[in-house]
Amino acid sequence: MEYFSIGQTLNINPPHGLGPIDFGALPSDVRGFFGTDLVWEEWMDGNMNDCLYYPGLVFHFDRCDSRAPLPSASLIAIEVFRRGDCVFRGRPMTHWSRPEICKRLGKESVEITNLVADAIAIPRWNLEVSFDSDGYCEHFWLDRDRIQYPS
Structure with missing residues (x-):
């Protein structure tokens, strides 16, 4: 949806x-x-x-x-949930699969942290991305301040 x-x-x-x-x-x-x-x-x-x-x-x-x-x-x-009119790197957020977004950010030398099976973090940008059961992006959490991730 x-x-x-x-x-x-x-x-x-x-x-x-x-x-x-x-x-x-x-x-x-x-x-x-x-x-x-x-x-x-x-x-x-x-x-x-x-x-x-x-x-x-x-x-x-x-x-x-x-x-x-x-x-x-x-x-x-800011939280963004399943919004096809919200785009990340030129594509609707809901069209990014986990492997695609990881590959794209890897090409930009952006460090990615795996949080759990259905979520990644991009500490440099204070950003968390969650994926649905089909592996496609459904939730972005952007934070102004540094998010603390467990080591």
């Missing part, structure tokens, strides 16, 4: 952000681009009061109250 398209391509651009939304953006920047109607989905975990969430997207902020990110909060992480 892929989610709707917003009518344009959003580049997954580690370590900077997604499309026109860069780390450090304010909640108003995200709302200005994606709208004010939040849509919660089953794949989204836990308490979401520090987030703005849309079909296949979650934007995490560093400060919130009991309901939403504070107006002065800063974007610190």
